[in-house]
Amino acid sequence: MSALVTDDQTAAPDDLYQALVDAHEGLADAESRQLNARLILLLANHVGDLAVLQEAAALARASVLRDRPDD
Amino acid sequence: MAQVYEHPIFPFTAPPELLEERVGNAPVCVVGAGPVGLAIAIDLALRGVQVVLVDDDETVSHGSRLICISKRTLEIFDRLGASAGFAEKGVVWNKGRLFFGEDEVYSFDLLKEDGHQWPAFVNIQQYYAEDFLVRAAERLPNLNIRWKSAVVGVEPSSDHVRLTMETPEGRYDLDADYVVACDGASSFVRRTLGLDFEGRTFQDRFLITDVTMQAEFPSERWFWFEPPFHEGQSALLHKQPDSVWRIDLQLDQSADPEVEGREENVRPRIERMLGVDAAFEIDWISLYTFRCQRLQRFTEGRIFFAGDSAHQVSPFGARGGNGGVQDADNLAWKLAAVINGDAPDALLASYDVERIPASDENILNSSRSTDFMTPKSQAVRDIRDAVLALAYDHGFARRMVNSGRLSVPAVLDGSPLNTPDVGQFDGPIRPGAAALDAPVATSDGMGWLLHQFSGDFTVLLYLGDAHDVLPDDWPHALPAMVNPLVIAPILGPGVIGDPEGNVRVRYDLMPGTVYLIRPDQHVAARTRAFSNIWLKGALARALGNVGDNA
Numbered sequence: 001m002s003a004l005v006t007d008d009q010t011a012a013p014d015d016l017y018q019a020l021v022d023a024h025e026g027l028a029d030a031e032s033r034q035l036n037a038r039l040i041l042l043l044a045n046h047v048g049d050l051a052v053l054q055e056a057a058a059l060a061r062a063s064v065l066r067d068r069p070d071d
Numbered sequence: 072m073a074q075v076y077e078h079p080i081f082p083f084t085a086p087p088e089l090l091e092e093r094v095g096n097a098p099v100c101v102v103g104a105g106p107v108g109l110a111i112a113i114d115l116a117l118r119g120v121q122v123v124l125v126d127d128d129e130t131v132s133h134g135s136r137l138i139c140i141s142k143r144t145l146e147i148f149d150r151l152g153a154s155a156g157f158a159e160k161g162v163v164w165n166k167g168r169l170f171f172g173e174d175e176v177y178s179f180d181l182l183k184e185d186g187h188q189w190p191a192f193v194n195i196q197q198y199y200a201e202d203f204l205v206r207a208a209e210r211l212p213n214l215n216i217r218w219k220s221a222v223v224g225v226e227p228s229s230d231h232v233r234l235t236m237e238t239p240e241g242r243y244d245l246d247a248d249y250v251v252a253c254d255g256a257s258s259f260v261r262r263t264l265g266l267d268f269e270g271r272t273f274q275d276r277f278l279i280t281d282v283t284m285q286a287e288f289p290s291e292r293w294f295w296f297e298p299p300f301h302e303g304q305s306a307l308l309h310k311q312p313d314s315v316w317r318i319d320l321q322l323d324q325s326a327d328p329e330v331e332g333r334e335e336n337v338r339p340r341i342e343r344m345l346g347v348d349a350a351f352e353i354d355w356i357s358l359y360t361f362r363c364q365r366l367q368r369f370t371e372g373r374i375f376f377a378g379d380s381a382h383q384v385s386p387f388g389a390r391g392g393n394g395g396v397q398d399a400d401n402l403a404w405k406l407a408a409v410i411n412g413d414a415p416d417a418l419l420a421s422y423d424v425e426r427i428p429a430s431d432e433n434i435l436n437s438s439r440s441t442d443f444m445t446p447k448s449q450a451v452r453d454i455r456d457a458v459l460a461l462a463y464d465h466g467f468a469r470r471m472v473n474s475g476r477l478s479v480p481a482v483l484d485g486s487p488l489n490t491p492d493v494g495q496f497d498g499p500i501r502p503g504a505a506a507l508d509a510p511v512a513t514s515d516g517m518g519w520l521l522h523q524f525s526g527d528f529t530v531l532l533y534l535g536d537a538h539d540v541l542p543d544d545w546p547h548a549l550p551a552m553v554n555p556l557v558i559a560p561i562l563g564p565g566v567i568g569d570p571e572g573n574v575r576v577r578y579d580l581m582p583g584t585v586y587l588i589r590p591d592q593h594v595a596a597r598t599r600a601f602s603n604i605w606l607k608g609a610l611a612r613a614l615g616n617v618g619d620n621a
Contacts, residue, residue, distance in 0.1 A: 033449075037457035045467040 004055040075283075076198055076313065078130045081205070083219035088236075088243035097123040097215075098410050100234055100247035102222050102260055104128075106137065106197065107378030107395035108253030109204035113151045114403030116214035117526065118590075120410050123245065124214060125236060127221035131205065134355035135281045135317050136197035137392030138309060142182070143480040143505060144396045145189040146521055146592070153207035157200070161193030162310050167292040169474060171459040173299050177469050178291075181477065186573045187508045188519045192389065192477070194290075194311050196281070200392075222254070225263040225374075232373050249406060250374045253395075256362075258380035264371055270364025271438060273385065274324040275445040278331055278358050282316045282341060284351035294474040296444075296459055300343040305444045305474070307387070315354060318344065319386075321444060328358045361385035363438040365430050369423050375402055382430040384437035387444070387475030394433045397481060398426050404590035408614060413552055418615025421488050429481030436476040443473035480505040483593060487617065490587075490609040494599025498579040506592045507577045511558075512568035520574055523567055525554035527590050528613070530606060533575070534559040535582035542583060542601045550610055553587075589613055 010016050023039070024032045044053050088095040101112040104126035112124040140148075140157060148154045168178045181191035208214050223242070224235030231246045252260035293308040295301070304321040311317055320340060322331055330336060337356055345351060365382035369375060378395030402422050408414035446452035461468035483489065483503035490502060500507055509520045523529075530553050534540070541557075549555055557566045558574060569575055578586065578597075587596040587609045596609035 033453045034457055034460065037453040038461055040454070041457050041461055041468060041471075042465075045465075 002055065003049065003052045004059065006059070076196065078133070078198065079202065079205075081129050081216070081218040083129065083217075083239050085238070085240050086215075086217055086220075086243070088245060089238065089240055094233075095123075095243065095245040097121060097245060097247045099123070099249045099251065099406065100125065100232075100245060101251045101253060102234070103252070103254035103258075103378075103380070104201070104205070104216065104218075105132065105253060105255065105378065106200050106204060106392055107399050108251070109201060109208055110147065110151060110396050111251050111253065111377060111399035111403050112214055112216075113153065113204065113208050113211065114399060115407055116208070116211040117151065118404065118407035118411070120213070120407050122214045123217060123247070124208070125217045125220040125222060125234075127219065129218045131198040131201035133198065134196075134279075134357055135311055135315065137200065137389070138194050138196060138311060138317055139389035139393070139477075140193045140195060140200065141389060141393040141478045141480075142187070142189045142191055143478070144393045145193060146505075146508065147396055147400045148204070149188070149521070150526075150592070151204075151207060152210075153204050156203035156206075157193050157195060160199055160312050161195040162290050162312055163190045163193055164290045164292060164310070165191050166289075167294065167474075169462075169472060170293065170295040170298060171462070172297055174463070176459060176462045176472065186510050186571065188521070189508070194309055194317075196311055196313075196315065197392070199312065222259055225250075225260050227264075227372050227374060229372075248373065248410070251402065251406075252374060252376045252380045253378050253399075254380050256379040256383050258376070260374065261366070261376060261380050264374070266366055266371065268362070268364035268383070269367060270362065270383075270434060273361040273363070273441050273445060275441075276322040276324070276326045276328060276331070276358055276360055277386075278320045278322055278326075278337065278340070278356070280318045280320075280337060280341065280353055280357075281311070281355040282318055282345075282351045283314055283354055284316060284345070284349060285314060286316065286345075286349075288316070296474070298344075301340065306344065307474075320344075322358075326358075332356050332358045361437075361441050363434045363441070365427070365434060369398075369426055369430075370419065375406075375419075375422060377402060381426075382434065384433050385441040386437075387440045388433070388437050389475070389478045390433040390437050393478040394430065394481075397429065400591045401426055405615075408552075408590075414614040415616060417617050421486065421615055425483045425486050425488070426481075428485070429483070432481060433478075440473045440475045488589070488595060488613045488615065490596035490605075490612050492597055493605060496579050496597060496599075498577065500578050500594055502594050502596055504594050506588055506594060509569070509573035509577055510571060511574060512562060512570050514562045514564070514566075518567075520567075521592060523556050524588055524592055525556075527552040527554060528595070528610060529554050529556050529588040531578075531586040531588060532557045532601070533569075533578075533580040533582065533584045535575075535580075536560045542585075544602045546603055546606070550607060552614075553606070553610060587613065 099122050101108045101124045112122045115122045165181045169176045220236045220238050223237045226233040232250045234245045290310050295306040307319040309317040362383045369381045377398035384390045405418045446455045458468050458471045462472050511520050558569050585601040589595045595613040
C-alpha cells in the first residue's frame with residue numbers, strides 16, 4: 001500500500017514551483033545546495049513518517065537511475 | 072605535577088607442563104589478558120572453575136585505548152571485585168558538548184537520575200583498567216595467569232582443544248575442555264581456525280593521541296565537526312587521570328599512516344588545537360582505520376570468541392571494550408554452570424543467540440556514527456552539514472547529530488532464556504534487560520540493590536510496606552542456584568528496604584511481584600502471581616533447558 005501521495009494535490013502549481021525558485025534567489029551554488037539540504041530535512045521532519053520518506057526517496061532514486069545513459 | 076603510570080612487569084614462571092615435560096589440562100583456558108579476557112577469567116574463577124589465563128606479553132596495554140568505561144561495565148567490574156580503582160582513579164563525566172566550526176551547537180547530560188552507584192561513564196586509560204583487573208585476578212587461587220605465553224597452535228577435537236604455548240623456556244601443550252579467545256582483533260585463534268569477519272572497513276584514518284598537559288578543560292566529552300584548528304574533519308577531546316588528555320583527530324583517506332604517525336607531524340596538529348604556547352607532551356600515538364565487522368558465529372565447538380576477536384566497531388560510542396565486557400559477563404556464568412553440572416550444554420548455545428544481536432546493535436550504531444563523521448559524497452556531506460546547521464535552532468536536527476551513540480547495556484530481547492511476563496508490567500526492566508541499580512536499606516545501613524544479588528540466580532520478592540506475609544506458594548527451600556531477596560519494611564538477613572521507592576518505580580513493583588535475576592544480573596522472568604511452578608519453569612528455561620514451557 002502506498003503511503004506517499006503523488007496525486008496532484010496542489011491548487012497553485014506555479015506558485016509552489018516559484019516558491020522553490022525564489023528560495024534560491026541570490027544564493028551562490030554552495031549556499032543553494034545547503035538550502036536544498038536544509039529544506040529536505042525540514043520537510044522530512046514535517047512528514048515525520050519514515051515509511052513515507054523511504055518511499056519518496058526510492059521513487060526519486062528510481063527516477064534518477066532511469067535517466068542514466070545506457071552503457 | 073603529572074604522574075606517569077609505570078608499567079608493571081609480570082614475571083614468567085615456568086608452568087608444571089614445562090618442568091615435568093607433560094601435556095597440561097585445564098577446564099578452561101582464556102587466551103589474552105586484556106579487559107575482556109581478565110573479566111571472563113575472574114568471573115569463571117569466582118564461580119569455582121579452574122582457569123588458565125595466558126597472555127603473550129608481560130605487562131598491561133600501552134596507550135589509553137578503550138578509555139570510556141560505561142556504567143554497565145563498572146557494575147560488572149564491581150561484581151568481580153575489581154571496581155575500587157575505577158572509583159578512586161577514574162575521571163567521572165556525564166556531559167558532552169558538540170561544536171560545529173567555532174560554535175557550540177548543543178550539550179547533553181547522560182545521566183541525571185540520582186540513586187545509582189556508578190556514573191554514566193568513567194574515563195581511564197586501558198592500562199589502569201587492566202592493572203586493576205590483574206590485581207583482582209591475582210587474589211584468586213584457582214586462576215592461573217601465565218605471562219609471556221603465546222598460543223602458537225590450536226587443535227580442536229570433540230572433547231577438548233589442544234593449545235600449544237610458546238614461552239621463554241620452550242613450548243608445551245595444554246588440553247583445555249573449553250577455550251575463550253580474547254586475543255583481540257588480529258586473534259591468532261581466529262586466524263588459525265580460518266574464520267573471517269563480515270562487515271565494513273572505513274577508509275578514513277583517525278589519529279589517536281594521549282597528551283600530558285596542565286589544562287583547564289572540564290571533565291566533559293568535547294566533539295567538533297569541522298573545527299577551525301582541523302579543517303574539514305572532526306576532533307574529539309577527553310580527559311583522563313594523571314593530566315593525560317585523549318585527542319582523536321580524523322584524517323582524510325589519503326593520509327599516509329607512516330608519515331602522519333611521526334611525532335614531528337603530530338605535534339603541529341595538536342598545537343593548532345591547543346595553541347602554540349601550550350606546554351604538552353605526547354605520550355602515545357596510534358593511527359587506524361575503522362572496521363565494523365563480526366564473525367558469523369562467536370562459538371566454534373569448544374572455542375568461544377569474546378571482545379575484539381569476535382567483533383569490532385569504530386570507537387565513537389565506547390562500544391568496543393564495553394561490548395566485550397558484556398560478552399564476558401554473558402558467557403562466564405553459562406560456561407561455569409555447564410562445567411559445574413548445573414546446566415545442560417544447550418545453555419552455551421545462548422551465548423551466540425544473545426550476544427550476536429548485541430554485537431549487531433553495536434555495529435549498526437557505530438557504523439552510523441562513522442558515516443555521519445565521514446560523508447561519502449558531496450551530496451551526503453551537504454545533508455550532514457545541513458543537520459549540523461539546523462541543530463542550533465531545532466531539536467529534531469539535534470537528535471540527528473551523531474558523534475557517537477554511547478554504549479548502553481544490551482537488552483536481550485527475544486532470548487530463549489527469557490520467560491514471557493505473567494501479568495501486566497510497565498518500565499524498561501523487562502526480561503532480557505540488565506537490572507537497574509537503586510539505593511536500598513539493609514540491616515547494615517544504606518546500600519545498592521545490585522550488591523544484594525547473589526552470584527547465582529536471585530529471586531526478588533516485593534512485599535510493599537503493608538504486609539510481611541509471604542505468598543502462599545513461597546517455597547520453604549528454593550531450588551539450587553537460587554537465592555531469595557525480599558523487599559519488606561522490617562530488615563534482616565535477605566530482607567532489604569526501599570525507603571525512597573526507587574526500586575518500586577524502576578521495576579514497576581506491586582505487593583507480590585517477583586523477579587528472577589540471572590547470575591549476570593539480567594532479568595530472566597517476572598510475575599505478578601508467584602507460584603513454585605512458575606519459578607521452576609523460569610529457572611529451567613534460563614538454564615537452557617529448551618522446550619521447557621513452564
